[in-house]
Amino acid sequence: MATTARKLKTISKSRANGNGRDFDVHDLGLAEAGRKRIEWADKQMPVLRRLRERFAKELPLKGQRLGACLHITCETANLLRTLKAGGAEVLACASNPLSTQDDVAAALVDQYGIPTFAIHGEDRDTYYSHLRAVLERRPTITMDDGADLVSLLHTEFASNAAGVKASMEETTTGVIRLRAMAKDGALKIPVVAVNDAQTKHLFDNRYGTGQSTLDGIIRATGVLIAGSVVVVAGYGYCGRGIASRARGLGADVIVTEVDAIRALEAAMDGFRVMKMVEAAKVGDIFITATGDKHVLTSAHFGLMKDGAFLSNSGHFDIEIDVAYLNDAAKKVERDVTRNIDAYHLSNGRIVYLLGEGRLVNLACAEGHPAQVMDMSFATQAMASEWAAKGAQLSVKVHEVPVEIEEEIAGVKLAAMSLKIDTLTAEQRKYLASWESGT
Numbered sequence: 001m002a003t004t005a006r007k008l009k010t011i012s013k014s015r016a017n018g019n020g021r022d023f024d025v026h027d028l029g030l031a032e033a034g035r036k037r038i039e040w041a042d043k044q045m046p047v048l049r050r051l052r053e054r055f056a057k058e059l060p061l062k063g064q065r066l067g068a069c070l071h072i073t074c075e076t077a078n079l080l081r082t083l084k085a086g087g088a089e090v091l092a093c094a095s096n097p098l099s100t101q102d103d104v105a106a107a108l109v110d111q112y113g114i115p116t117f118a119i120h121g122e123d124r125d126t127y128y129s130h131l132r133a134v135l136e137r138r139p140t141i142t143m144d145d146g147a148d149l150v151s152l153l154h155t156e157f158a159s160n161a162a163g164v165k166a167s168m169e170e171t172t173t174g175v176i177r178l179r180a181m182a183k184d185g186a187l188k189i190p191v192v193a194v195n196d197a198q199t200k201h202l203f204d205n206r207y208g209t210g211q212s213t214l215d216g217i218i219r220a221t222g223v224l225i226a227g228s229v230v231v232v233a234g235y236g237y238c239g240r241g242i243a244s245r246a247r248g249l250g251a252d253v254i255v256t257e258v259d260a261i262r263a264l265e266a267a268m269d270g271f272r273v274m275k276m277v278e279a280a281k282v283g284d285i286f287i288t289a290t291g292d293k294h295v296l297t298s299a300h301f302g303l304m305k306d307g308a309f310l311s312n313s314g315h316f317d318i319e320i321d322v323a324y325l326n327d328a329a330k331k332v333e334r335d336v337t338r339n340i341d342a343y344h345l346s347n348g349r350i351v352y353l354l355g356e357g358r359l360v361n362l363a364c365a366e367g368h369p370a371q372v373m374d375m376s377f378a379t380q381a382m383a384s385e386w387a388a389k390g391a392q393l394s395v396k397v398h399e400v401p402v403e404i405e406e407e408i409a410g411v412k413l414a415a416m417s418l419k420i421d422t423l424t425a426e427q428r429k430y431l432a433s434w435e436s437g438t
Helices: 028-042 046-058 074-085 102-110 125-137 148-153 158-163 170-181 198-221 235-250 259-268 320-330 368-388 404-414 423-432
Strands: 012-015 022-025 065-070 089-094 141-144 166-169 191-193 229-233 250-254 285-288 307-314 331-337 340-346 350-353
Touching: 022 102, 022 158, 028 102, 046 074, 046 368, 046 404, 065 074, 065 125, 074 102, 074 368, 089 125, 125 148, 125 250, 141 148, 141 340, 141 368, 148 158, 148 166, 148 170, 166 170, 166 368, 170 191, 191 350, 191 368, 198 235, 198 307, 198 320, 198 350, 198 368, 198 404, 229 235, 235 250, 250 259, 350 423, 368 404
Parallel strands: 065 089, 065 141, 141 166, 166 191, 229 250, 229 285, 285 307, 307 350
Antiparallel strands: 012 022, 331 340, 340 350
């Protein structure tokens, strides 16, 4: 993880009001502003709101200590409120140094009594001290976005792993890491792959990432997307959403891929498909969304147009080889405008890096719309309930039960005033049989 020390704000350490637990936020004076934003988002999250009402009555998480390592945003705050309403003791830390909304972090502590360890722009040491602060309190359930918390639980805090019933993983990158751990026999706790739920990846990854990524780029640059050549690296659900939204704004979209099936799909969806080494020569805006490292490298930077924009929508800041840029650039201008660094290359051209190569939708904007996070976070909460109330899960990566998905989708449809047909008895019988034919 690259350091963000140059953007580190003054940290104000305090003690939570009378409950004896530490917290670490930028400024508690921001709490009222944070409360307003949290309540505004809540109005657009009907599924989670309904779930919170039920949780408050049934207390399905009573007796659980839940440690959440997530992006500290107003939408996340409403998930944390729901978990607390369900009877859990909730602790929170940030899953990315640049995604924290300081007013939201303050409100979580001051308005909702949730110990929170998160400061926008925190450096690497502070980031890991915040993860440790959560794990030191021995959570019985964890919730992760990128698997940093679980990774630390398996190394520095390995002795605590036996006390963890399960962990919920929110993002593609995290699920990849956890499946690799399971394959290697290194996984010590049950994990629920919330990211792989249809109520998450079909909507959050595609529509949420698609919209918020373009939002981050536009906020940071002010560039006109129409007429620009936008290069999208990766055509998973996130890449599909980004490519679709860029085309909708009038961009000429190129997709790069390493997977033949996805490349074919992109081509048949009407996008140009080529190798990155060729796309590098013509792109105006580059967006990585692969979950892998070094997608944009020294092989590409020197080929780019003067003034090309580089951005990343993958979870970690490794998709763009920022270390190479820092070493090889003749000159680096930090914050030429907010959230943009200019790299002067040896060929005389300049490329602009957005948000230090971190998640552009959170580093340069405010993340996904509340309406789409409503489903993702409802899935998180119900998966936590399932893990807490049922029998002890086996140590592996579990899928979210289909019953949870169906309930969330049904509530979301109702909230959108949409109605669907139901199968007749005859139709159900036909779909379950094999005798009928032509």
